[in-house]
Amino acid sequence: MKVTQLGCLCVILLYLLHTAGSESFEVLGPTDPIVAVAGDDIILPCYLKPNISAEDMTVDWLNLDFIDDRVFRYQNHRNIQDDQIPSYRGRTSLFKEELWRGNTSLKLTRVQGTDEGHYKCLIQSKSWYDDFTVQVLVEAVGSKPVVSIEGHREGGMGLLCESEGWHPEPELVWLDSKGVHLSAGLPETHRDFKGFYTVKRHVIVQETDTNRFTCRVQQSRINEKMETEIHLPSELFDTTPWKISSIVSYCLGAIIGICLSLTICWISYKKGVIIDQLKLQRDDLTKERDDLTKERDDLKKDKDDLKKDKDDLKKEKDDLKKVRGKSCLQIITLIDLFKSCCVFVEHKVESVVAPSFFFVIN
Ligand SMILES: *[C@@H]1O[C@H](CO)[C@@H](O)[C@H](O)[C@H]1NC(C)=O
Numbered sequence: 001m002k003v004t005q006l007g008c009l010c011v012i013l014l015y016l017l018h019t020a021g022s023e024s025f026e027v028l029g030p031t032d033p034i035v036a037v038a039g040d041d042i043i044l045p046c047y048l049k050p051n052i053s054a055e056d057m058t059v060d061w062l063n064l065d066f067i068d069d070r071v072f073r074y075q076n077h078r079n080i081q082d083d084q085i086p087s088y089r090g091r092t093s094l095f096k097e098e099l100w101r102g103n104t105s106l107k108l109t110r111v112q113g114t115d116e117g118h119y120k121c122l123i124q125s126k127s128w129y130d131d132f133t134v135q136v137l138v139e140a141v142g143s144k145p146v147v148s149i150e151g152h153r154e155g156g157m158g159l160l161c162e163s164e165g166w167h168p169e170p171e172l173v174w175l176d177s178k179g180v181h182l183s184a185g186l187p188e189t190h191r192d193f194k195g196f197y198t199v200k201r202h203v204i205v206q207e208t209d210t211n212r213f214t215c216r217v218q219q220s221r222i223n224e225k226m227e228t229e230i231h232l233p234s235e236l237f238d239t240t241p242w243k244i245s246s247i248v249s250y251c252l253g254a255i256i257g258i259c260l261s262l263t264i265c266w267i268s269y270k271k272g273v274i275i276d277q278l279k280l281q282r283d284d285l286t287k288e289r290d291d292l293t294k295e296r297d298d299l300k301k302d303k304d305d306l307k308k309d310k311d312d313l314k315k316e317k318d319d320l321k322k323v324r325g326k327s328c329l330q331i332i333t334l335i336d337l338f339k340s341c342c343v344f345v346e347h348k349v350e351s352v353v354a355p356s357f358f359f360v361i362n
């Protein structure tokens with residue numbers, strides 16, 4: 001019984017191994033590097049042998065020159081964007097219509113300097129995996145060198161040469177008219193975010209019989225070079241006019257400087273005087289204002305006094321009026337008294353004395 005069970009297990013295992021073996025595959029691609037010109041679209045070939053479908057498998061493209069090396073992933077019938085190297089975003093794809101026949105080639109668009117490297121094509125099924133690595137080389141010929149004159153330097157003429165957009169990193173040399181290398185400063189190289197190189201280098205040249213100098217930027221791996229020749233007029237090397245002109249310009253500068261400072265001094269002096277005058281004027285006006293205020297107060301007081309006087313006088317007048325009325329009344333009373341007296345006397349005297357007296361009284 002036990003033996004038959006074991007035998008059964010063996011048969012199953014053998015069967016499983018057989019099926020697994022039948023699913024095994026190889027991943028293949030080109031053995032030579034793929035050379036890409038910057039800006040082009042390229043295909044990184046990779047395929048299964050035998051040509052079984054990769055539609056249900058996981059396809060990874062990795063750039064081994066990066067630490068987080070994911071360039072592209074296809075899994076569960078979908079493209080996976082997570083963990084993709086940012087510089088590849090939107091530039092990678094598989095040929096979906098080719099997957100069923102085991103073609104897992106990668107399309108990479110707008111090739112740039114940072115794309116150079118070793119790409120691993122890794123394909124995994126449920127029970128098997130294999131990979132293949134293909135190298136990509138990126139070539140970019142940079143711009144024609146630009147030479148600029150920097151002026152007199154250490155008894156010679158300073159020149160600068162600059163060229164950009166290279167891949168891989170180029171070499172920059174300065175040559176005289178006979179093609180002899182000139183000793184120059186250290187080359188300065190800068191790599192931009194797309195991985196292209198800019199190179200520049202200073203040189204100090206002495207006057208020669210031709211005054212022709214060449215800046216050459218070359219890249220031996222891609223066998224490319226770019227040159228720019230410059231011819232310097234010999235007057236440029238003549239330091240005398242340069243000295244005279246510099247002296248003249250110094251003098252001019254000094255004169256302008258003096259004039260400027262004098263003007264500034266004069267303006268500030270003038271300003272001071274005007275300010276003093278204005279201050280004085282302000283003080284005078286303040287005093288005048290104070291005086292006027294005092295005067296106004298005095299006048300007000302006078303007015304009040306006068307009003308009071310007027311009131312007093314009015315009262316006095318009223319009093320007087322009253323007194324006069326009283327006097328008049330008294331007089332009238334007196335007159336009346338006198339009249340009645342007279343009447344009395346008249347009455348008494350009528351018969352005795354002459355009527356002429358009566359007339360006088362009336
Ligand atoms: C797969 O390969 C065989 C030969 O190896 C070929 O005859 C066949 O056409 C290929 N199939 C596809 C889908 O490419």
Ligand SMILES: *[C@@H]1O[C@H](CO)[C@@H](O)[C@H](O)[C@H]1NC(C)=O
Nearest residue numbers: 043045046047095098103105
């Ligand atoms: C894979 O597909 C691409 C795009 O159609 C094609 O250029 C390439 O030759 C194919 N590779 C193989 C091995 O069939």
